[in-house]
Amino acid sequence: MEYPVVLALEDFVPVIVGFLGFALLGRMGPAKAARRAGVAGAVLIGLGGTAKCAWKLVYASGGGDLAVLEQSLFPLMAAGACLLSWSLAVTIRRGGRTQIWPFAVAFLIGVGGSAAAGSLHPMFVVATFAVTAVSVLGAIVAARYRQWWAVSFFVLGLVLVTSLVPLRQSPSHETLAYQWLEQSLNTSAQALLLVAAWLTTRAAARAGSPASPALAADDERESV
Numbered sequence: 001m002e003y004p005v006v007l008a009l010e011d012f013v014p015v016i017v018g019f020l021g022f023a024l025l026g027r028m029g030p031a032k033a034a035r036r037a038g039v040a041g042a043v044l045i046g047l048g049g050t051a052k053c054a055w056k057l058v059y060a061s062g063g064g065d066l067a068v069l070e071q072s073l074f075p076l077m078a079a080g081a082c083l084l085s086w087s088l089a090v091t092i093r094r095g096g097r098t099q100i101w102p103f104a105v106a107f108l109i110g111v112g113g114s115a116a117a118g119s120l121h122p123m124f125v126v127a128t129f130a131v132t133a134v135s136v137l138g139a140i141v142a143a144r145y146r147q148w149w150a151v152s153f154f155v156l157g158l159v160l161v162t163s164l165v166p167l168r169q170s171p172s173h174e175t176l177a178y179q180w181l182e183q184s185l186n187t188s189a190q191a192l193l194l195v196a197a198w199l200t201t202r203a204a205a206r207a208g209s210p211a212s213p214a215l216a217a218d219d220e221r222e223s224v
Contacts, residue, residue, distance in 0.1 A: 004176070008056040010183055014190040015049035021194035022046070022084060024201045025138055029087045030094060037100075038087030044080030045131075048073045074123040075111075081130030082107045088137035092144075106130065132158065135193065142196060145203035150196040157192035160185050 022045055026038025055069035082103040090098045106126055113122030135158045142150035164182055172178050 003056065003060045003179070005057065005060045007176075007179060007183065008053065008060040010187070011053045011056055012050070014183070014187040015046060015053055017187065017194050018049065018190035019043075019046035021190065021197040022080075022134070024194070024197040025134065025141075026084055026087055028091045028141065028201055028204060030091060034087045034090040037083045041080040041083030041085075041087060044076045044083065046080075048076030048080065051076065071120060074120050074127045075114075078107055078110050078123050078127035078130055081127060081134055085130055085133040085137060088134065088141060092137060092140055103130075131161075138193075138196065138200065142200040142203075145200065145207060147196075147199050147203045150199035150203075153192040153196035153199070157189040157196065160189035160192070 019042055022042035023039060026040075026042045027035055029035035029038050051069045051072040055066050058064065058066050058069070086098065086100050086103040089103075106129075110123040110126030113125075114120050135154045139151045139154035142148075142154060164185060167173065167178060167182055167185075170178065
């Protein structure tokens with residue numbers, strides 16, 4: 001299939017929209033460590049998506065097949081989503097101690113599995129579960145603030161992303177029509193994520209939800 005430049009350019013849209021949604025969620029952490037990890041996770045996810053988009057654009061422009069850009073997607077996405085998931089887990093526990101090591105272990109399992117298999121499929125699995133966890137944890141945070149529209153948007157966005165799996169396994173996957181359908185669904189999913197994240201963070205700001213006293217003290221010490 002000849003991949004058109006306009007389709008490659010459109011692929012940047014869900015990446016940018018998704019990054020904004022992830023960044024909003026990452027900033028909800030009740031302590032600086034959680035916020036920094038959340039924002040760093042959003043940046044890594046955005047970098048992974050941008051690398052994949054750059055690969056498509058170079059390929060569509062006749063610049064060759066820069067496989068390293070395409071292969072950067074899942075490692076960066078997995079690392080970023082694991083960090084963001086930990087940040088949201090801390091947010092759900094209202095600053096309670098939440099160990100980061102299970103999230104780090106999940107990422108390292110993907111690294112080790114990919115190295116052993118000589119394939120990025122294990123990293124793809126970790127990235128998929130981690131990004132799913134972000135939406136689930138985001139929905140839990142939204143429910144805490146009774147933002148039921150946000151919960152619905154998190155769930156619907158997850159359904160749309162999940163629907164991409166059978167499409168990619170279709171015999172018609174390589175057709176231009178299917179490529180446009182996939183990217184349209186992905187763009188819609190990321191737009192839903194952004195709206196859900198915005199509704200959730202707005203509700204949290206209105207509630208003025210404070211961090212726990214212990215973590216607030218940690219923030220004060222870090223600022224000294």
